[in-house]
Amino acid sequence: SQTIHQWPATLVQPVGSPLSLECTVEGTSNPNLYWYRQAAGRGLQLLFYSVGIGQISSEVPQNLSASRPQDRQFILSSKKLLLSDSGFYLCAWSGRMNTEAFFGQGTRLTVV
């Protein structure tokens, strides 16, 4: 069966520090991968998606970047965090037929 791992679960970082959140998927090949941010426990904002290794599409301009160094690994990064980067970050994957998505447990990021 397929599983998705996202870590860490919580993170407190000072303003100006770097960020690296990692997400890995097991039990499937060539998944579509996504990073979402959820503010205030409500709507999901798509940040990045990837349909293959090294292929990253960004949906909104921001202080963040994403990389996909391996087929089932998706990394969200920042060189210098801003207060406004605080939020709940969710990684997800879907199959090539683009039907349902499966989510990681999320990372609560607080920038102080």
Add this chain to the structure above:
Amino acid sequence: AQSVAQPEDQVNVAEGNPLTVKCTYSVSGNPYLFWYVQYPNRGLQFLLKYITGDNLVKGSYGFEAEFNKSQTSFHLKKPSALVSDSALYFCAVRALLSGGSYIPTFGRGTSLIVHP
């Protein structure tokens, strides 16, 4: 643009009563529709989907959803609510981007509160 709308920020229902969480969609072509549930500080969990076939779709935890093409709706339902059903519910559609990729696009979410 393909999108879904959830007109209610919050739905309150008494335990044991039927519940409905509303969703309408705007899609060109045949819609791929989904429902997800999110518990506090957790990722979203897939509940059910409609792609084709029977308009009444059954999913996890006793939930079901009815696809109505004429009303462009995909409401989530459960015959008898449980307190443990209290959570945030998201409707989603498979949306086609300009680059040719499909991505899941979510509604704003509806908070379901089931009172004992």
